[in-house]
Amino acid sequence: MTTLLEVEDLRVEFLTDAGPARPAVNGVDLRLGAGETLALLGESGSGKSVTSRALMGLVDFPGVVRGSIRFDGTELVDAPDRTLRRVRGTGIGMVFQDSLDSLNPVYTVGAQLTEALQVRMGMTRADARSRSVELLEAVGIVDAEQRVDAYPHQFSGGMRQRVCIAMAVALRPRLLIADEPTTALDVTVQAGILRLLRGLTEDTGMAMVFVTHDLAVAKQVAERVMVMFDGRAVEEGSIGNVFAAPSHPYTRRLLSAHPGRARHWRDLTKGEARDDDGEETHRAG
Amino acid sequence: MWTFLRRRLLTSGISLVGVVVVVFFLARITGSPASLYLPESATQEQIDQFNRLNGLDDPVLVQFWNFLVGAVRLDFGDSIWQRRPALEVALSAMPPTLSLAGIALALSIVIALVAGSVAALFRFRGPDRVISVTTLTISSIPDFWFALVGILVLAVNLRVLPTSGYATPEAWILPTATLMLAPVGVLTQVVRGAMIDALGAGFVQNARARGYGRVRLVARHALRNAALPIVSVAGDRAAGMVNGSIIVGSVFAFPGIGTVILGAVLNRDFSVIQASVFVVGVGVILVNIVVDAVYALIDPRVRLGAGRSS
Numbered sequence: 001m002t003t004l005l006e007v008e009d010l011r012v013e014f015l016t017d018a019g020p021a022r023p024a025v026n027g028v029d030l031r032l033g034a035g036e037t038l039a040l041l042g043e044s045g046s047g048k049s050v051t052s053r054a055l056m057g058l059v060d061f062p063g064v065v066r067g068s069i070r071f072d073g074t075e076l077v078d079a080p081d082r083t084l085r086r087v088r089g090t091g092i093g094m095v096f097q098d099s100l101d102s103l104n105p106v107y108t109v110g111a112q113l114t115e116a117l118q119v120r121m122g123m124t125r126a127d128a129r130s131r132s133v134e135l136l137e138a139v140g141i142v143d144a145e146q147r148v149d150a151y152p153h154q155f156s157g158g159m160r161q162r163v164c165i166a167m168a169v170a171l172r173p174r175l176l177i178a179d180e181p182t183t184a185l186d187v188t189v190q191a192g193i194l195r196l197l198r199g200l201t202e203d204t205g206m207a208m209v210f211v212t213h214d215l216a217v218a219k220q221v222a223e224r225v226m227v228m229f230d231g232r233a234v235e236e237g238s239i240g241n242v243f244a245a246p247s248h249p250y251t252r253r254l255l256s257a258h259p260g261r262a263r264h265w266r267d268l269t270k271g272e273a274r275d276d277d278g279e280e281t282h283r284a285g
Numbered sequence: 286m287w288t289f290l291r292r293r294l295l296t297s298g299i300s301l302v303g304v305v306v307v308v309f310f311l312a313r314i315t316g317s318p319a320s321l322y323l324p325e326s327a328t329q330e331q332i333d334q335f336n337r338l339n340g341l342d343d344p345v346l347v348q349f350w351n352f353l354v355g356a357v358r359l360d361f362g363d364s365i366w367q368r369r370p371a372l373e374v375a376l377s378a379m380p381p382t383l384s385l386a387g388i389a390l391a392l393s394i395v396i397a398l399v400a401g402s403v404a405a406l407f408r409f410r411g412p413d414r415v416i417s418v419t420t421l422t423i424s425s426i427p428d429f430w431f432a433l434v435g436i437l438v439l440a441v442n443l444r445v446l447p448t449s450g451y452a453t454p455e456a457w458i459l460p461t462a463t464l465m466l467a468p469v470g471v472l473t474q475v476v477r478g479a480m481i482d483a484l485g486a487g488f489v490q491n492a493r494a495r496g497y498g499r500v501r502l503v504a505r506h507a508l509r510n511a512a513l514p515i516v517s518v519a520g521d522r523a524a525g526m527v528n529g530s531i532i533v534g535s536v537f538a539f540p541g542i543g544t545v546i547l548g549a550v551l552n553r554d555f556s557v558i559q560a561s562v563f564v565v566g567v568g569v570i571l572v573n574i575v576v577d578a579v580y581a582l583i584d585p586r587v588r589l590g591a592g593r594s595s
């Protein structure tokens with residue numbers, strides 16, 4: 001498997017008037033192959049979102065990023081704006097944690113999709129328009145032909161999240177970062193979106209970093225997991241191995257804190273032992 | 286949208302009537318015109334005759350009724366001082382006021398858009414600090430003080446600008462600058478705040494994550510959302526220009542509704558006071574309607590009459 005993303009010793013600090021605050025990301029290493037899906041797990045405030053934004057070069061002043069992020073051989077830390085703009089969207093796509101705010105309220109959903117296709121894929125207006133309808137259909141929006149001219153506030157939360165996914169995959173990124181894309185949604189909608197993402201990675205060979213704090217969700221979409229705690233990657237490996245033998249106290253707490261979930265998770269793994277492909281569980285960071 | 290407009294028209298109509306009524310009685314508290322227009326040696330007969338001629342001999346409530354009946358037909362009576370219809374006096378003062386206010390507001394908006402956007406892009410850094418301190422300082426200068434100092438320095442001492450008048454372009458410079466003082470500062474801060482909000486909003490970060498350039502992000506994605514608070518404050522400031530027009534009228538003798546109101550108050554010219562207040566009130570209502578229309582144009586959530594659905 002060729003390496004698509006290689007992160008070494010990633011550190012992110014937010015400067016304050018009183019000097020640098022405690023680092024939000026504190027020495028994370030990460031390697032992801034083309035087409036591979038990694039679940040990024042961790043409690044609230046552990047640095048999952050900051051890590052995701054850093055991968056896209058979206059950490060702004062007063063945030064400071066150090067270390068190395070190589071995407072497809074290109075260094076992204078401290079890269080010129082031009083390089084980052086080329087990678088964003090078409091190289092690495094992103095679905096943000098708060099999707100309710102992710103679409104521009106003053107433009108129709110179709111206008112925003114077509115804009116992306118025209119500006120970043122060089123499509124003609126007509127092509128971009130019909131492609132937009134196809135994309136909305138692909139993410140499961142019924143009546144896409146009509147809905148393409150609706151404004152974001154005319155969609156429900158779950159539908160807006162689907163539009164955001166359509167928007168991200170429209171540019172055919174080689175890596176999709178999905179930051180808790182289902183946290184705000186109810187369980188049935190969540191299941192649909194997970195299936196959708198899973199299908200997209202299988203069909204297009206897109207790699208994915210899937211951020212969540214839900215073990216069951218991680219299990220559904222990913223083969224590998226990285227657990228973050230207080231800005232560090234405390235554990236990394238195949239999902240089966242990591243949770244069969246959690247080595248970090250936080251991971252153990254995570255499993256025991258939700259006995260229902262843990263049992264549910266054990267049930268899931270029991271039937272799918274072959275998912276545990278023997279990849280070594282090791283501590284990272 | 287249309288019911289919204291109707292309701293808006295109704296409520297503003299009610300407040301307009303209220304203001305005109307209050308002004309009717311307030312004006313009469315300033316004293317009797319007779320004592321101003323007749324010599325001190327005037328006999329009681331002369332005073333009675335003057336009052337009868339100008340309809341001031343009736344009881345106040347009768348005067349008020351006559352005023353209302355006339356006002357409905359847009360007849361505010363004649364100016365005691367100028368001997369022509371009061372409404373005509375008020376309306377003829379509007380063109381210079383509207384031009385001056387329009388120029389001052391347009392310049393303020395342009396400057397505020399540029400300065401506020403730059404401040405937002407360089408938030409908390411050098412350019413932002415400089416712009417914020419400068420505009421806050423400017424907006425806290427009292428306009429009458431600025432007008433007087435402006436005349437003293439530029440017109441009297443340096444003699445680069447005329448002290449008064451409005452016939453030459455130079456004569457417009459100080460009045461325009463005086464009117465711009467308050468709006469420039471406030472609008473720059475509003476643009477800065479609105480732009481910071483818009484640039485930090487999820488949808489702009491999202492657009493950025495699609496690889497769009499800075500110009501596209503600011504001009505297409507942030508600005509239109511930032512425009513809402515800017516438009517509403519600008520509308521507010523447009524209405525406030527009447528105050529500025531009074532200062533500018535009295536300090537620079539710049540003709541306009543300000544000078545007319547000031548003159549009418551000093552001359553106890555009741556009908557002109559009432560007609561002017563009416564004209565200004567209608568102007569403010571029109572500005573508000575334009576603001577609402579622009580809102581609807583910019584934001585589909587206003588136009589389609591819906592909040593967030595889910």
Ligand SMILES: Nc1ncnc2c1ncn2[C@@H]1O[C@H](COP(=O)(O)OP(=O)(O)OP(=O)(O)O)[C@@H](O)[C@H]1O
Nearest residue numbers: 014024042043044045046047048049050051097213
């Ligand atoms: N713009 C910022 N300025 C200062 N500190 C920040 C900023 N963004 C994030 N942080 C800090 O970085 C740390 C990690 O935050 P992050 O959003 O990555 O957590 P998370 O793992 O995504 O949590 P959640 O599950 O709640 O989304 C937190 O302590 C947070 O306060």
Ligand SMILES: [Mg+2]
Nearest residue numbers: 048049050097
């Ligand atoms: Mg997060």
